[in-house]
Each structure stands twice: as structure tokens, then as C-alpha cells.
Amino acid sequence: MFCYQCQETAGCKGCTMSGVCGKKPDVAAMQDLLVYVTKGISAITTALRQEGKQVSAKINHLITLNLFTTITNANFDKESIESRIRATLTEKEVLLKQVTNLTVLPEAAKWNGAENWEEKARTVGVLSTENEDIRSLRELITYGLKGLSAYSKHANVLLKDNDEVDAFLQKALAATLNDSLSVEDLIALTMETGKYGVSGMAMLDKANTDSYGTPEITKVNIGVRKNPGILVSGHDLRDLEMLLEQTQGTGVDVYTHSEMLPAHYYPAFKKYPNFVGNYGNAWWKQKEEFESFNGPILMTTNCIVPPKDSYKNRLYTTGAVGYPGCTHIPGEIGEQKNFSAIIEHAKKCVAPSEIETGEIIGGFAHAQVLALADKVVEAVKSGAIKKFVVMAGCDGRAKSRDYYTEFAKALPKDTVILTAGCAKYKYNKLPLGDINGIPRVLDAGQCNDSYSLAVIALKLKEVFGLDDINDLPIIYNIAWYEQKAVIVLLALLYLGVKNIHLGPTLPAFLSPNVAKVLIENFGIAGIGTVEEDMEKFFGIN
Numbered sequence: 001m002f003c004y005q006c007q008e009t010a011g012c013k014g015c016t017m018s019g020v021c022g023k024k025p026d027v028a029a030m031q032d033l034l035v036y037v038t039k040g041i042s043a044i045t046t047a048l049r050q051e052g053k054q055v056s057a058k059i060n061h062l063i064t065l066n067l068f069t070t071i072t073n074a075n076f077d078k079e080s081i082e083s084r085i086r087a088t089l090t091e092k093e094v095l096l097k098q099v100t101n102l103t104v105l106p107e108a109a110k111w112n113g114a115e116n117w118e119e120k121a122r123t124v125g126v127l128s129t130e131n132e133d134i135r136s137l138r139e140l141i142t143y144g145l146k147g148l149s150a151y152s153k154h155a156n157v158l159l160k161d162n163d164e165v166d167a168f169l170q171k172a173l174a175a176t177l178n179d180s181l182s183v184e185d186l187i188a189l190t191m192e193t194g195k196y197g198v199s200g201m202a203m204l205d206k207a208n209t210d211s212y213g214t215p216e217i218t219k220v221n222i223g224v225r226k227n228p229g230i231l232v233s234g235h236d237l238r239d240l241e242m243l244l245e246q247t248q249g250t251g252v253d254v255y256t257h258s259e260m261l262p263a264h265y266y267p268a269f270k271k272y273p274n275f276v277g278n279y280g281n282a283w284w285k286q287k288e289e290f291e292s293f294n295g296p297i298l299m300t301t302n303c304i305v306p307p308k309d310s311y312k313n314r315l316y317t318t319g320a321v322g323y324p325g326c327t328h329i330p331g332e333i334g335e336q337k338n339f340s341a342i343i344e345h346a347k348k349c350v351a352p353s354e355i356e357t358g359e360i361i362g363g364f365a366h367a368q369v370l371a372l373a374d375k376v377v378e379a380v381k382s383g384a385i386k387k388f389v390v391m392a393g394c395d396g397r398a399k400s401r402d403y404y405t406e407f408a409k410a411l412p413k414d415t416v417i418l419t420a421g422c423a424k425y426k427y428n429k430l431p432l433g434d435i436n437g438i439p440r441v442l443d444a445g446q447c448n449d450s451y452s453l454a455v456i457a458l459k460l461k462e463v464f465g466l467d468d469i470n471d472l473p474i475i476y477n478i479a480w481y482e483q484k485a486v487i488v489l490l491a492l493l494y495l496g497v498k499n500i501h502l503g504p505t506l507p508a509f510l511s512p513n514v515a516k517v518l519i520e521n522f523g524i525a526g527i528g529t530v531e532e533d534m535e536k537f538f539g540i541n
């Protein structure tokens, strides 16, 4: 196997024996093959569109779900990945017959699955592209598209689609098979991926707010009650809504975990009396926290850590997620899922063990921050707020990520952190206080709500009458882990944000030449020690 799509890749180079995430070589091979056939079907849909023919929403959704399935920590179940390959091959055969000009199609579009899949997988993985710069850009684009697929899927389950996003996604995916594209062509495509990243996040923002209202300042309980509970992890708000509906009157409480925390900020979820609070921290602490939760856990999206036997029978998956031996709750877009098995399971469990008490505050998506705009602008003008620091992105298990906690603690008291994604767990329980009533950590929501941070920045630029977003007093110090952070990064680059610091390490999939392009054109940089960075950003030593 060879995989280097996430920040935790072995030796900062690539996982070759087994994934640091727990992905085994046989699963990695089927993921490679799934990406390959998904690129193949995307080449066909792209050709069909060029011939003026329609592509159905069903095919668009199949493509996004396939990519989502291959995101880090989403699906470890070889059988479910194989069944997605089979379904894709079946649809591909049907679509292939509708293409008039077959000569434009790459081999992946025509591959019918009639040979040994393991052997085929060995020839189509990351390393099948020999030129390291082309490989780097192809993977950068593919990972961005994986992130975009995840965000599209979350909008799709709320019955929002954007044909332009799907058409681009498929065109770009197909382009990663095109040997005639140069490094320059692929750099341009990378930037275009960022553009559609903005569209995808905007679509999801609209889908979420149309469905559940505008996020508002909210205090979220981090303690527990005495009823048995279900813990909901991942990002899928529609799954959470269905579960909350189905648990009414059952005596079972519902808690959020990790990236589901921001659900509490939406008005629509506040009406459920059994929606208790948030339990635990970011994804990587789940082994201890799922154990002490005592009840069933529903993983609606990444990030699964291979479960301990002690709670494996309590772990349920749905959507793109899968783990062998864990019960998967089916349900397509627009269908009601039946969570009765989880609810009945919960009734037999004891209440969660308390691991924390108190509250955390969040809900600072763009509408809420803009509602406070006068206060924020006043604080900036008076000098009470000197700088904003965007610390969005991911958390992870590397010790080096303690940097983010220490960085947050060391920040001057006249700075405000803007955050989104699970990176927040590195500092959202620190007593960082407020500035004139404005909390020093403003949490916009999930990683996709990084869109909100961009909207806020663009609004501030307008209010202060600036020509360039980079003239704002904003520092970008972003942590990444998996591929959704890649689309967030590309979206920020597309919006013209420069000098983003990316840590704890730069992606292994950036070849030296591609990294150089990002450094020279966008000022992308890594991180230093907290002391070095305090000096660099604030002149503190």
C-alpha cells in the first residue's frame, strides 16, 4: 500500500505497511480501486455533459459518496468499499453506452472489473503517476475533491444540490487521469478546485441554515445527566435530527461528540429536551471517551479510531462510514433512517460517566458575528482587539500539536481566536476570557464553517474600506489532518488569503516543487516553536 493523504502519514512520507490510522493494506487497495473507478465514471459523465447529455443526481451522489468513503478514518470495511466499486461499475456500464465519442475516454472509464481486483489496485494507486510533481498536484486536487464531496453530501442530505459543483468535481477528477495536462494546467485546476470549495461550503452553509436556523451564541453543557445516552459523532446534522426525533419520549438522552458539537448552536436543535450537551473532545481521544460514555455511539462521518473490543459492539456507523463488525444503519438521501436498534441498545446501558463539568461557548458563525459587528469594529478601532488569529482546522494525536494549546495560551490578551473544525479542542476549554464582552475564542462551527470565517474576513475588509483581504489584522495559523482541511485551504487560497501557516507539518504529498509554488505565490509556511512564532507574529520575545 501507499497512502500519504493525511497529516499523520508514517514518517511524514507515506504509509506503506499499514496506516497510522489503522487502515490495512487490503482496505487501502480497495480504496485505491474505488477512487480509480470513480475517476473513470467521472470521465464518462464529463464526456456526456460535453455532448449535451444530462447526468442524474443519483450518479452525482454516487460519486461524492465514493470519494467520501475514502477520506481518512471514514471507512475501514473492505466489503462495503467493494460493494461501492461493484455499484459504480454497474452504473458505469450503463453510462458508457450513452457516450458517442468513446475515443476521449481514459482506460479507467472502460475498465469493467473483469480481472483480479487486488492486482488491478496495485497498478492504479498514488505511485502509478511517476513524475513527482504531477503526482503531487493530482493528489492535492483529489484530496481537495474528497473534502468537497463530503461537504456536498451533507448539503445533498438536506436536499440541496449544485449541478455546477458536481460537474466541476467530476471534470477535475477526470482531469487527474489526463496525461496531457502540464504542471501549469494542474496548478490552475488546483486553484479552480478552491473556487468550487467556496461554492460547496456556501451551499452547505445555506443548506444548514435553511434547515436549522442561523447559529447563535450558545452555552453548551459538557457534563452528563443520569439517563442512558447515545453519543453522536461526525458532521451529519440530518442524521442527528432524525435521531433526536426518534428518541423523544424514550428516556434516552443524546450527546454530541467532536465535530457534532456545533449542532447545539442551531436554533432547531434546541427544542429537544433530551439533547443534553457535548461529551468529550476531538476524534483522537475516542478510545477513552467512548469507553466511559457507556452507551451506543453513532458515527455519522469520519473520524473512527479502530475501536477497542470493550465498546466495539456499541459502535454504529451510517452514511459513508463503515467498520467491520459494527452495525451499519442504512438510508439513502431523502430516506428516513431507522435508529431503533441504537435506541433499544441505549436503554440497556448505564448513563455516561462524567469526565468533565461546566460549559463551553460557541455559535459565532458569520451571521452571529456580523450581528455583533458594531461591537467588534469598535473594539478594533479602539485598539482593544489588535489582531484576530484564525486557528481553524483539525486536531490530532501528535504530541507536536500541543503547540496549538501553548500558542493559544501565549497569545497577547488583545487577540481573538477565530476557529472552526475540531482544532478548537486544543484551547476551547482554556480560561482565555473576553474583550469587552467578546469571547477570545469565537467558534464558528464545524470545519466546513471555515466558510463563515472567510465571510467574516470579507465583511471586515468592506467595513474597514480595505482593498486587500491581506491588509486586515488577521493571522492564519491553521492545523490540518485530513482531506476536508485540504479543500478549506484551497478555498482560502482562492479567496486570496496569503501567508497561511500550516501545521503541525506541511503535507507529505506536496513535492518540493509544488511546495515551492505555494510558498512563493501564497506565502504558505509551516510553524515554528511557540516562542519563535510569538516573535514572528507579534514581536514578543
Ligand code: FSO
Pocket (backbone or CB within 6 Å): 235, 258, 259, 283, 302, 303, 393, 394, 395, 421, 422, 423, 446, 447, 448, 480, 481, 482, 483, 484, 485
Ligand atoms: Fe476533519 Fe479536521 Fe471536520 Fe475534524 S477537517 S478532522 S474531526 O477538523 O473535523 O472533518
Ligand code: SF4
Pocket (backbone or CB within 6 Å): 003, 004, 005, 006, 007, 008, 009, 010, 014, 015, 018, 019, 020, 021, 022, 023, 072, 073
Ligand atoms: Fe496513513 Fe493517513 Fe493514509 Fe491512514 S489516511 S493510511 S494514516 S496517510
